Amino acid sequence: MEWYEYPWKLVQNKIVRYPGGREIDRFRGIFPGEDDGRPEAWVGSDTRTSDAAEKGGPNDGCAECILPDGRRCYLFEVIDACPEQVLGKAHQEKNGGKLGVLVKLLDAQRQLGLQTHPTRDYAKAQFDSDYGKVESWYVLSKREDSAEPPYVLLGFKEGVTREDFARGFDDxxxxxxxxxxxxxxxxxxxxxxxxxxxxxxxxxxxFVAEVQEPSDITVGARKLREASPEEQLRHRDRLLGCYHYDGADYEENLKKYRIPPQTVRRGDWGKEQLLIGPGQTEYFSFTRLDLTGETELVRTGYPQVAIVLSGSGTLFCGGCELPLKQADELFFPNSCGALTVRAQEGEALSLLLCNPAGVSFTPEKYRP
Known part of the structure; x- marks a missing residue:
């Protein structure tokens, strides 16, 4: 078999951003862990951070993979080398030559700044980007020593207008x-x-897993620190124009943004649940697979990024056995053959399986 017909383990990274990072360490079995200002891990990423050049690392944010022969290289390098084998024909027709999805682990020691992200049309017009930034969060754990119980700010309250928001911005x-x-x-x-x-x-x-469009464009809620009056005015217009003022009351807001899981298949081995899918966005999807036995992974016709959430076990492919443990990060090229996963005897094994645009969840593939 060729190197692109096997699953690959990914090299774990941590990205310099803002306060946090301890929970990534602990998830990876490093105790007590450290809030070292590296609060994000970019998993299976062929996307660069927006400030990569400033950091002095032109590939900051890009994931490395370990191929079956032991070679270590960037994911974007192997995609460029064999795009049809790694991505597949259907993926290339749908998403071009990029992976088309970005998966992160994100650990916020303190609240992050209020922000939003652009649609694809707005990103193209205002940032010359082909991608906007639709995103999603799956809560993995909560710090017990936070100043208050962990929360998110999400969605405008009912009746909030652009003028209301602009007043706070101007002040x-x-x-x-x-x-x-x-x-x-x-x-x-x-x-x-x-x-x-x-x-x-x-x-x-x-501490969350974040699955999103492959973009690092963030539109905050603050004025520029140093800018001329004309630059501040352009910044204000672009910022306020990026937010959508479609508020709702608390319960309607929850229904809109907090998504219940949907079981897509189950057996005596366990179950697989769709967490985010076509009902929310056309740009990506992800499932959670929980098992105590053995099952084949559903082959989607697209590449896939996986994170072992808990437990241990073994992944089988074409006579190859790959041991799995919590926090392992994996990439499944489209050319992989059948993939079978088995939980360690007496243990429960859980994986997060993340997909680019184009994956469907039809009864022919997923049978509850």
Whole structure:
């Protein structure tokens, strides 16, 4: 078999951004862990951070993979070398020569700044980007030593207008802008969908898996630190124009953004649940697979990024056995053959399986 017919393990990374990082360490079995200002891991990524050049690392944010022969290289390099084998024909027709999805682990020690992200049309017009930034969060754990119970700010309250939000922006009153949004306490296992244009902020103490469009464009809620009056005015117009002022009351907001899981298949081995799918967005999807026995993975016709959420076991492919443990990160090229996963005897094994645009969840593939 060729190297692209096997699954690959990915090299774990941590990205310099803002306060946090301890929970990524602990998830990976490193205790006590450290809040080292590296609060994000970009998993199976062929996307660069927006400030990669400033950091002095032109490939900052890009994941490395370990091929079956032991070679270590960037994921984008192997995609460029064999795009049809790694991505597949259907993927290339749908998504071009890029992976088309970005998966992260994100650990917020303190609340992140209020922000939103552009739609694809707005991103093209204002940022010359082919991607907007629709995203989603799956809550993996919560810090027990946070100043308050972990939460997210998500969605405008009912009746909030652009003028209300602009007033807070003009006054430099971040609290007033945050108060325009719903504050939602989170629980482990919650899934949230964040449409482009939706105001949001991850609260302190949240450790999440984030699946999103492959973009690093963030539109905050603050004035530029140093700019001429003309630059500030352009910034204000672009910022306020990126937010969508379609508020709702608390319960309607929850129905819109907190997504219940949907079981897509089950057996005596366990079950697989769709967490985010075509009902929310056409740009990506992901499932959670929980098993105590053995099952074949559903081959989607597209490449796939996986994270082992808990437990241990073995992945089988073409006579190859790949041991699995919590926090392992994997990439499944489209050319992989049949993939079978088995939980360690006496243990439960859970994986997050993340897909680019184009994957369907038809009864022919997924039978509850």
């Amino acid at each position: 430099g009153d971040i609290s007033a802008m945050e108060n325009c949004c719903h504050k939602i306490p989170v629980e482990v296992g919650d899934t949230y969908f964040i449409e482009a244009g939706t105001p949001h902020a991850i609260g302190g103490g949240c």
